[in-house]
Amino acid sequence: MGIVLYELAGADPSLRFSPHCWKVRMALAHKGLEAESLPWRFMEKQVIAFSGQGSVPVLIDDGETIFDSWRIARHLEARYPNAPELFAGAGAIPHVHFLNAWSDSALLPALARIILLEIHDCLDSSDREYFRASRERRFGQSLEAVVADRPSNVSALRKLLWPLREVLSERNFLSGESPAYADYCVFGMFMWARCCSVVPLLDEDDPVFWWRERLLNAFDGLARSAPRAVAESMQK
Amino acid sequence: MGIVLYELAGADPSLRFSPHCWKVRMALAHKGLEAESLPWRFMEKQVIAFSGQGSVPVLIDDGETIFDSWRIARHLEARYPNAPELFAGAGAIPHVHFLNAWSDSALLPALARIILLEIHDCLDSSDREYFRASRERRFGQSLEAVVADRPSNVSALRKLLWPLREVLSERNFLSGESPAYADYCVFGMFMWARCCSVVPLLDEDDPVFWWRERLLNAFDGLARSAPRAVAESMQK
Numbered sequence: 001m002g003i004v005l006y007e008l009a010g011a012d013p014s015l016r017f018s019p020h021c022w023k024v025r026m027a028l029a030h031k032g033l034e035a036e037s038l039p040w041r042f043m044e045k046q047v048i049a050f051s052g053q054g055s056v057p058v059l060i061d062d063g064e065t066i067f068d069s070w071r072i073a074r075h076l077e078a079r080y081p082n083a084p085e086l087f088a089g090a091g092a093i094p095h096v097h098f099l100n101a102w103s104d105s106a107l108l109p110a111l112a113r114i115i116l117l118e119i120h121d122c123l124d125s126s127d128r129e130y131f132r133a134s135r136e137r138r139f140g141q142s143l144e145a146v147v148a149d150r151p152s153n154v155s156a157l158r159k160l161l162w163p164l165r166e167v168l169s170e171r172n173f174l175s176g177e178s179p180a181y182a183d184y185c186v187f188g189m190f191m192w193a194r195c196c197s198v199v200p201l202l203d204e205d206d207p208v209f210w211w212r213e214r215l216l217n218a219f220d221g222l223a224r225s226a227p228r229a230v231a232e233s234m235q236k
Numbered sequence: 237m238g239i240v241l242y243e244l245a246g247a248d249p250s251l252r253f254s255p256h257c258w259k260v261r262m263a264l265a266h267k268g269l270e271a272e273s274l275p276w277r278f279m280e281k282q283v284i285a286f287s288g289q290g291s292v293p294v295l296i297d298d299g300e301t302i303f304d305s306w307r308i309a310r311h312l313e314a315r316y317p318n319a320p321e322l323f324a325g326a327g328a329i330p331h332v333h334f335l336n337a338w339s340d341s342a343l344l345p346a347l348a349r350i351i352l353l354e355i356h357d358c359l360d361s362s363d364r365e366y367f368r369a370s371r372e373r374r375f376g377q378s379l380e381a382v383v384a385d386r387p388s389n390v391s392a393l394r395k396l397l398w399p400l401r402e403v404l405s406e407r408n409f410l411s412g413e414s415p416a417y418a419d420y421c422v423f424g425m426f427m428w429a430r431c432c433s434v435v436p437l438l439d440e441d442d443p444v445f446w447w448r449e450r451l452l453n454a455f456d457g458l459a460r461s462a463p464r465a466v467a468e469s470m471q472k
Contacts, residue, residue, distance in 0.1 A: 088327030094403050094412050095324075095331035101399035102338065163337035167330050176330050 009039030017195035022188035029219040100185040115197040168207035245275030253431035258424035351433040404443035
């Protein structure tokens with residue numbers, strides 16, 4: 001029956017920018033698994049109602065429904081043990097769980113303070129009202145106010161990346177000499193920014209910049225070749 | 237020749253509160269190693285000048301000098317491979333490096349905003365002027381101003397702990413079912429607070445509270461029985 005992945009899509013249905021869906025996309029590529037990717041929008045709650053969830057990613061693997069990117073990664077590791085490991089053994093799972101939770105709780109909001117308005121502008125018109133209302137409630141500010149002080153917000157992001165920089169100044173990936181889920185759960189956030197935004201986030205003297213480059217090139221450039229909301233020529 | 241550890245000490249030389257020294261203390265206990273612990277104060281730069289460093293921990297192991305808690309942990313793992321593992325294999329080292337760097341760059345300053353003045357008050361009078369000047373420069377504020385808004389600072393700390401809480405809601409330790417260096421590099425920060433401060437940091441409904449309790453009890457209560465600057469009866 002194969003694998004089906006529901007992914008958040010923008011106004012252009014080929015634009016797939018959800019950080020959590022990118023974690024899953026990279027994990028599937030790591031395992032060498034093909035998936036049918038279906039676009040989903042915030043207003044299409046009924047389309048994934050079968051999963052009991054109100055958001056994506058939702059994965060259907062041979063008839064079994066799995067939701068939440070962390071649960072999906074754990075599922076893929078258990079279900080496909082002979083494909084390359086996503087975790088360096090069971091002992092690594094708590095550590096990668098921490099990295100994933102840091103990515104969600106610290107990196108995601110720090111990036112949101114830079115790209116939130118651009119995300120809004122990528123969305124299908126049917127999704128924009130919901131997105132604006134829910135995110136303005138979460139931040140207690142208008143989207144415009146959240147992103148107003150870009151220099152400060154970029155500076156705060158770079159400061160937050162210090163632990164990544166420490167690890168990546170000694171090795172190529174957060175997982176060691178080759179990438180695995182510890183990398184993908186953080187890289188997903190950078191793909192969210194790349195797909196929606198033109199704001200330069202990292203300098204070339206930052207080891208995190210080169211780590212991101214390596215992951216953009218992984219799996220024959222899967223991430224680098226993904227559609228973006230803005231032309232490559234606009235990028236710095 | 238045995239092992240010697242230089243540790244930061246307070247006005248009372250038995251008061252050992254450095255978070256980085258606590259990481260090493262727990263790592264030595266994990267490996268089942270005895271060490272002669274020598275008190276050191278900020279003003280005693282000449283005492284550890286042989287190490288090329290201006291701060292502790294400094295470890296001398298069978299004549300070899302090692303500095304920096306992360307390097308000491310790596311040294312102990314390599315030097316004593318038959319003692320219990322500090323890292324779940326070489327694959328775990330990058331992940332624990334991240335946790336250690338997060339602890340130093342995010343948890344340490346968040347705790348400092350709560351306990352900085354109490355740390356100052358624990359110090360030997362000879363160290364206080366140096367401590368006040370260097371920390372006030374770092375924070376750009378007086379020590380009193382750094383800790384002035386305790387409710388906000390405690391709230392910010394608890395928010396920051398979210399990734400720990402995520403991991404510890406599913407298992408006893410950051411390393412899985414038994415503690416290892418991933419735990420000690422974070423727990424050291426809580427020992428810093430415990431040794432110097434009476435401010436309650438965690439609620440009993442927080443998995444992080446119970447993780448801290450388990451580590452206080454580890455190694456026959458090594459951490460729980462450590463001297464504190466204030467009477468146990470003053471604690472909430």
